[in-house]
Amino acid sequence: MAVPDVPGLLDLDAPVVGLGRSVNGAPIVAERIGEPGGRPVVVIGVIHGDEDDGLAIVDELRDNPVPDGVELWLVESMNPDGQAAQLRENANGVDLNRNFPYRWGPIGVPGDPQYAGTGPASEPETQAIVNFIGQLRPEIVIWYHQDLFIISPAEGREGRVRARYAELTNWPMGGITGGTYTGVAATWARNELAPDDGVAFIVELGPTLSPEEAERHANAVRTVGVEG
Numbered sequence: 642m643a644v645p646d647v648p649g650l651l652d653l654d655a656p657v658v659g660l661g662r663s664v665n666g667a668p669i670v671a672e673r674i675g676e677p678g679g680r681p682v683v684v685i686g687v688i689h690g691d692e693d694d695g696l697a698i699v700d701e702l703r704d705n706p707v708p709d710g711v712e713l714w715l716v717e718s719m720n721p722d723g724q725a726a727q728l729r730e731n732a733n734g735v736d737l738n739r740n741f742p743y744r745w746g747p748i749g750v751p752g753d754p755q756y757a758g759t760g761p762a763s764e765p766e767t768q769a770i771v772n773f774i775g776q777l778r779p780e781i782v783i784w785y786h787q788d789l790f791i792i793s794p795a796e797g798r799e800g801r802v803r804a805r806y807a808e809l810t811n812w813p814m815g816g817i818t819g820g821t822y823t824g825v826a827a828t829w830a831r832n833e834l835a836p837d838d839g840v841a842f843i844v845e846l847g848p849t850l851s852p853e854e855a856e857r858h859a860n861a862v863r864t865v866g867v868e869g
């Protein structure tokens with residue numbers, strides 16, 4: 642597997658695809674499991690480096706069979722540097738969840754919890770994911786965060802998928818408020834995938850995630866992947 646330094650055309654027929662590298666040079670990788678040509682579903686375990694309980698869900702998904710008709714793509718972490726340092730931001734001090742190139746706006750200075758970077762998709766981690774999702778065109782994308790213990794409601798097909806996920810996991814639904822939400826990853830993905838009626842949302846896990854909960858979330862991913 643070659644990991645490109647600069648995002649380019651990806652070989653999406655490969656089972657493991659290098660998407661790009663972090664600021665410190667760590668590979669950002671997507672693993673494909675399940676049926677090639679099935680409904681593409683992307684799961685991103687970590688975007689904020691200190692919110693990494695989603696890794697347990699990625700492990701559950703990797704270690705268990707994928708239902709027929711689903712092509713599951715697992716990105717363990719799109720912020721390996723932040724994860725290694727157990728910091729929210731990447732190695733440039735940027736909140737990657739404010740750096741996506743849709744409705745981007747300047748926020749803060751380096752090191753601020755929501756620093757948005759020097760411009761839309763200024764960070765290599767963001768570029769790697771934008772390139773990947775833009776080429777794969779998944780039907781469902783899920784990002785895991787902590788620790789608000791919530792799934793936000795939404796309208797239309799996306800609202801239905803989110804509500805189903807909440808029902809399957811017994812996770813509460815409610816609005817997330819109080820921040821400045823420009824350059825958000827799921828908002829970018831929703832806009833990018835809108836022509837294909839793609840669904841993108843975040844799941845806020847709690848402060849901790851038990852093995853039983855990780856299994857429940859993995860089951861929910863598989864089920865919404867089948868149901869679409």
Ligand SMILES: [Zn+2]
Pocket residue numbers: 689692785786787
């Ligand atoms: Zn977060």
